[in-house]
Amino acid sequence: MSMQRISIDPITRLEGHGKIDIFLDEKGDVANSYFQIPELRGFERFCVGRPVEEMPLLTNRICGVCPEAHHMAAAKAADAVYHVDPPRTAKMLRELLYMAFYATDHTTHFYALGGPDFIVGPDAPVAERNILGVIHKVGLEIGGKVIQMRKYGHETVEIIGGRKVHPASSIPGGITKILSEEERKHIEEMGRWAIDFALFSLQAFKDIVLANKTYLDLIVGDVYTHKTYYMGLVDENNKVNFYDGKVRVVDPEGKEFCKYEPKDYTKHIAEHVEPWTYLKFPYLKNVGWKGFTDGKDSGVYMATPLSRLNASDGMATPKAQEAYEELYATLGGKPVHQRLAIHWARLVELLYAAERWVELVTDPEITSPNVHKVPTEVPTEGVGIVEAPRGTLTHHYWTDERGIVTKANLIVGTTNNYAPIQMSTNKAARNLIKGGVVNEGLLNMVEMAFRAYDPCFGCATHSLPGQMPLEITIRTPDGEVVDVVKQFVD
Amino acid sequence: MSESFEPVIVGFTCNWCSYRAADAAGTARVKYAPNVRLIRLMCSGRLDPTFVMKALAGGADGVLITGCHPGDCHYIDQNYKALRRFLLLRRTLKGFGIEPERIKLVWASAAEGMKLANEINTFVDEVRKLGPLNWPKWDSNGHAALQPRSEQVMEVTA
Amino acid sequence: MSDKPKFAMYWAASCGGCEISVLNIAEKILDVDANFEPVFWPVAMDAKYKDVEAMEDGSILLTLWNGGIRNDENEHIAHLLRKKSKILVAFGSCATEGCIPGLANLSPVEEIFATAYHTISTDNPQGIHPQPTFEVPEGTLTIPTLKPVLKTLAQVVDVDYYMPGCPPEPHQIAAVIDLVIQVLQGKAQLPPKGAYIGCGNSTVCDECPRARNVKHITAFRRIQEVAPLDPEICILEQGVPCNGPATRSGCNARCPRVGAQCIGCYGPAEGVLDYGARLITAFASVVDAKEPEEIEAILDGIPDPTGQFYRFNLADSLLRASTAAWKKNGH
Numbered sequence: 001m002s003m004q005r006i007s008i009d010p011i012t013r014l015e016g017h018g019k020i021d022i023f024l025d026e027k028g029d030v031a032n033s034y035f036q037i038p039e040l041r042g043f044e045r046f047c048v049g050r051p052v053e054e055m056p057l058l059t060n061r062i063c064g065v066c067p068e069a070h071h072m073a074a075a076k077a078a079d080a081v082y083h084v085d086p087p088r089t090a091k092m093l094r095e096l097l098y099m100a101f102y103a104t105d106h107t108t109h110f111y112a113l114g115g116p117d118f119i120v121g122p123d124a125p126v127a128e129r130n131i132l133g134v135i136h137k138v139g140l141e142i143g144g145k146v147i148q149m150r151k152y153g154h155e156t157v158e159i160i161g162g163r164k165v166h167p168a169s170s171i172p173g174g175i176t177k178i179l180s181e182e183e184r185k186h187i188e189e190m191g192r193w194a195i196d197f198a199l200f201s202l203q204a205f206k207d208i209v210l211a212n213k214t215y216l217d218l219i220v221g222d223v224y225t226h227k228t229y230y231m232g233l234v235d236e237n238n239k240v241n242f243y244d245g246k247v248r249v250v251d252p253e254g255k256e257f258c259k260y261e262p263k264d265y266t267k268h269i270a271e272h273v274e275p276w277t278y279l280k281f282p283y284l285k286n287v288g289w290k291g292f293t294d295g296k297d298s299g300v301y302m303a304t305p306l307s308r309l310n311a312s313d314g315m316a317t318p319k320a321q322e323a324y325e326e327l328y329a330t331l332g333g334k335p336v337h338q339r340l341a342i343h344w345a346r347l348v349e350l351l352y353a354a355e356r357w358v359e360l361v362t363d364p365e366i367t368s369p370n371v372h373k374v375p376t377e378v379p380t381e382g383v384g385i386v387e388a389p390r391g392t393l394t395h396h397y398w399t400d401e402r403g404i405v406t407k408a409n410l411i412v413g414t415t416n417n418y419a420p421i422q423m424s425t426n427k428a429a430r431n432l433i434k435g436g437v438v439n440e441g442l443l444n445m446v447e448m449a450f451r452a453y454d455p456c457f458g459c460a461t462h463s464l465p466g467q468m469p470l471e472i473t474i475r476t477p478d479g480e481v482v483d484v485v486k487q488f489v490d
Numbered sequence: 491m492s493e494s495f496e497p498v499i500v501g502f503t504c505n506w507c508s509y510r511a512a513d514a515a516g517t518a519r520v521k522y523a524p525n526v527r528l529i530r531l532m533c534s535g536r537l538d539p540t541f542v543m544k545a546l547a548g549g550a551d552g553v554l555i556t557g558c559h560p561g562d563c564h565y566i567d568q569n570y571k572a573l574r575r576f577l578l579l580r581r582t583l584k585g586f587g588i589e590p591e592r593i594k595l596v597w598a599s600a601a602e603g604m605k606l607a608n609e610i611n612t613f614v615d616e617v618r619k620l621g622p623l624n625w626p627k628w629d630s631n632g633h634a635a636l637q638p639r640s641e642q643v644m645e646v647t648a
Numbered sequence: 649m650s651d652k653p654k655f656a657m658y659w660a661a662s663c664g665g666c667e668i669s670v671l672n673i674a675e676k677i678l679d680v681d682a683n684f685e686p687v688f689w690p691v692a693m694d695a696k697y698k699d700v701e702a703m704e705d706g707s708i709l710l711t712l713w714n715g716g717i718r719n720d721e722n723e724h725i726a727h728l729l730r731k732k733s734k735i736l737v738a739f740g741s742c743a744t745e746g747c748i749p750g751l752a753n754l755s756p757v758e759e760i761f762a763t764a765y766h767t768i769s770t771d772n773p774q775g776i777h778p779q780p781t782f783e784v785p786e787g788t789l790t791i792p793t794l795k796p797v798l799k800t801l802a803q804v805v806d807v808d809y810y811m812p813g814c815p816p817e818p819h820q821i822a823a824v825i826d827l828v829i830q831v832l833q834g835k836a837q838l839p840p841k842g843a844y845i846g847c848g849n850s851t852v853c854d855e856c857p858r859a860r861n862v863k864h865i866t867a868f869r870r871i872q873e874v875a876p877l878d879p880e881i882c883i884l885e886q887g888v889p890c891n892g893p894a895t896r897s898g899c900n901a902r903c904p905r906v907g908a909q910c911i912g913c914y915g916p917a918e919g920v921l922d923y924g925a926r927l928i929t930a931f932a933s934v935v936d937a938k939e940p941e942e943i944e945a946i947l948d949g950i951p952d953p954t955g956q957f958y959r960f961n962l963a964d965s966l967l968r969a970s971t972a973a974w975k976k977n978g979h
Contacts, residue, residue, distance in 0.1 A: 003786050012694045015664040023786035031786050038721060038791045040778075041661055042760035044767060046751035049585075050955050053872050057911055058959075061748040064665020064815060082872070108671075126694050147674050154672055162906030163899075164672050165665045165815050166913070169906045172872040176907030270771040276782040276789040280770060289771065372875040396768070403870070404951050409767045444694070539925035543966040560938065567938075574932035574943050581947060582928060585754065585954025587971030625967070626974050628803075 003031055004436075008443055013113050014455040015065045016414075020446065022429050028436025033429045035422045035450065037279035047408045052078050052379060052399050053171050055408075059395065060166040062412065067166045068101040068157060069388035069413065070395070072243065075170035077395040080263070080382025081403065082172045082375035089368040090174030095243040096187070096360040097160040097167065098386070102242060102353035103194050104153025105389045106305075106346050110201065111146045114343055114451040118215065119208050122448055123441030138208060149197050152190035156357075159183050172403075174372035181367055188361045194354035195319070202323055202347045209343075210330070219340040220331065223431045224449060226423055227252040227294045227337045229284060229301035231416065232308030233387045234259075239316040240308050240352065242387040248311045249284065252296050254335040258286070262385040265394055269411065272419075281419045282411055292423045300423070303391030303416035304453055305345035310335035315348065317355035323348040339424055342452045349389075379403040388413035390454055414455045424449040497551040497617040501526040501610070502541060504534040506564040507599050508556030514603030522607035523614040526554060534558070535568025539579045542593060546583075547625050552592040552617035556606065559597040569597075591616055592623065653709035653832065655684035656700075657739075658729060659691070660715030660722035661749050661798060666740040667691050667714070669815035673822045683829050684710070688729075697725070703732050710828065712739040714815075716746050716963060717799040721792035730805040735838075737845075741814035743801040745915050745923075746963020748814070751955070753797045753962050753969035760794070797969045809839070811846045814913035814960060817899050820846035844918075848897030851917045852910050856892060856901035858882045864936035868949025876907055883909050884934070887949070889956055894926040912960050922966045924957035 009019040017039045025031040043062055050058060056074040060067035072094055079086060086094075109115070116129045120137055134142065154164040160177050161167025169176045179187075209215045218224070234248045235241040248259045249268070260268050271280040272289045283289045283299035290298040301307075309328075315321040327344055328334050336345075360366060381398045391413035398407040414421075428449040432442050503509040509530045515522060531537060534557025542553045555576060563569040576595045584590055594613050598606040659667065671677060680686075687708060688695045711733035717723050730736055741747035752760060761777050764770075780793045801807055811824065824846040830836035839845060853860065860882045869887040877883060883890040883904055891912035892904065903910050916923040931950070937943045950956055958965055 005787055009697055010690050012690045012696070013692065015667075015691065017659075021787075021789060032784070034784070034789055036789065036791055039661065039719070040760070040764065040794060041718060041749045042752040042755070042764065045755050045760045045763040048763075049754070049952055051870065051952055053870060054911075054955070058748055058751075061663050061665070061814070064663040064668050067663075067665065129694070150671070151674050158902075160906075162902045162908060164818065165669050168903040168908040168911075171875055171908070174875065176871070176876055178876065266769050269769055271767070271769050273765050273770065273772045273776045273778075275776050275779045276784065276791065278778050278791060280765070282769075285771075369876075372872075374875070375872055402951055409769055411769065539928045540922045540966070543922050543925050547966040547968075570938050571933055573940065574935045574937075575929060577940065577943050578928050578932045578947055578950075578953060579925075581950075582924060582953040582957055585952075585970065586967050587975075628968055 030430045036277045040278040052403045073384045073395040076384030078172040081379045083377040084173045084375040086174040087370045090371045099353045099357040100153045100156035106350040107149045109454045191357040198351035198354045224339040230307035230310040231303040232311035238313040240312045262383040300419045302420045306342040320352035339452045390414045391416040499526040499552045500545040500550045501554040504557045507558035510600035511598045511606040515607045520607045522610045534572035551623045556596045652685040656688040656711040661718035662715030662742045665815040672818040708733040714740040716742045719792035737809045738801040750963030812915040850897045852892035852895045863934035893930040923961040927957045
């Protein structure tokens, strides 16, 4: 006897494809749910035969929302393949590009993707669950600021990487771009504006979300909570770093479980296969795959902004460190397990990215012409790991003696979270859908369970049916009005 | 199947040397395999690799390119271009799984009718041994490059 | 509901970069909002497939489709949106020519599976591969089936316009939006069907600021062997394989401006039938050698010619796929 099935197809307001099938038993309660990924393109196969210096360009196309993450992981893996250590300036330029990207990416997710569910209300009408609904709630200037932040972030990426989407300048041994003083000044201006914007966003979160008891209950409640292991990249002081470091994993109680160098990832991570989906489920090898369950005995781990904060001992920049302390003080200490708190952690990271952006661009060596070291060793094999906004990103290449790829293994950011996402949507469905009562709002609350993980995409101003009056003022960092755009406003 | 397989070969011959050699062979009644469909170019340097791709995609099992001996090109040194294109083309086709032996470059002067006939016969044998290529007939309906060219491409200066 | 013309944007086998590039038109997105009513745009709004199925045929004025046709779901939605749309644009390199995912056409689908589900970190002793249908205790689960080769949008449905680029640059997208709005206001005419829009008529070389001289290449180099390049001189002249000569203009030669070679993401230039063939011609023409051994030694400097010359364009080339990809599965 086949059960009643509800299909959410496709899932929306994220990057990529997916569908959720929910099965109801005779009582109308959820018997089970399956979060399926219906796509496979085959990067690990068709990268074989390509020169390794093309990997930062080819793997960009794994994801056009976070190509910068793949670009950096690929560049680092290619460095490792050639056993070459790029000059300091090259690494700083790469990380600077990366911080500007991070600030942009976290912004668009918070304001236009996951945020609206949160800020406007989880079962608000469809027409309001988007950036315009957010603006309606918090003020018209917000839209302008969000556009500005995206503009500044992508402009910085374009200066250093050549293009806004799919940067081109990282190669084995360094980078092809030398930064001029004029460009440096401009990037610094934009970075300082970004810090203010990040502080503003954190304040907005406190005013709108934390000050609202219903939302706070949603955040700290059990429906969206799972106690798992947490993973993130940390520097030598165990502070969060997105570009480089060692991978650290803490257990559900917050104790360090393991800390490894990129080249040792296969000793710690394995991937499980299910026949009903194209995506694999990574888990901690030394705990084992026990199925889709929480707890210390299950190898399931999460890799998100919240995970990075959980897995670290703090943030490496002062304002972000304050925000980090406030988050844990409010939510009752480390580690925090409530998935909706990822939205808050994301804003703490936004602040860190902006502060680090300014730190890097004010370093005296950032304009040095010493941006590349020609590799001299025979290429063999290498691993590059960075933190993508959505989780730890691993690129592993093997090449022949000419540097042509013979094998590749990729464990991509969101993939780390596939088991947690399956578990979160399953738990949400079971708790929210009872007695056969199903409506659009409840289904959206099931989708909210995956949106917290930011499965890759942002949209600054996605438009809607309806005639929303809107006036947006664009200003330079000095407050001078550049443009005023209006619709349905006299 | 292989007993009755007769390869289809497209042969691009240059007007000044090799086409005349083929002509000479015909006049002297020197027999050569009928599998080659000859297409005359003014020079082997006119050989656009696109022609070879089109021939293979269109059903040919092999492609023969003939030109004047190095140093004898009617247009001075365009046959060197043909040589370089041929070598790079063969490497590229290998990546598509097409055996390098399916494409051949032969130099023949106008007086070498016999030599050309022998080369053709040898090549037909070699391709016969390789077997049919049978490239899929991708329908040209919707092939983006074959869309009618539009006069008005909207140009935007950055 | 509004009486604004309806708009849709959909992604198939793509990466999301085209969506981000649309958003990078910044304030201009409000012009889209002012002039169109989006009815289906999975990245941005919550309309589902069943909502599209319920729409009247031809009721969507403009659909921007990005992504290649990799599986049967992509193909099904392509036919669906073709039916429901008046104007269908192949947006971006994936839809126009297959783009990077088209490189999968060099391997049979079995090899893609054999690689993905048996990597060094994959724990799969039973050799499980994802199945198009699978029975779970509660019912039957389905996922789409990969087709033997990846196809472009025009290879499966009738396409009205092509917008090249991986992704199309925002200034080009803004220009196309302006044109469409002018058309809606009766101030301009749409280009003839089949046109390439949001791009130039020439090659990337034309937009490149570097100096170009007669080229005599005695060696092809890998960029990491010679970086950083001389910023004033043509990249190909410095021996690094740059696809500018056969690639369509419109991007403003951004990659050469930052010191990296053009990899060809804007697709074939106007009038080019097979992109790779044109590049073979261009590169062979500048090799400075006459003896076969010398030539071969220089060509050894391009270790992956198939990838170099067909990186974005494989699925739309004359050959489209390798023998390995199509031999077993037949067509």
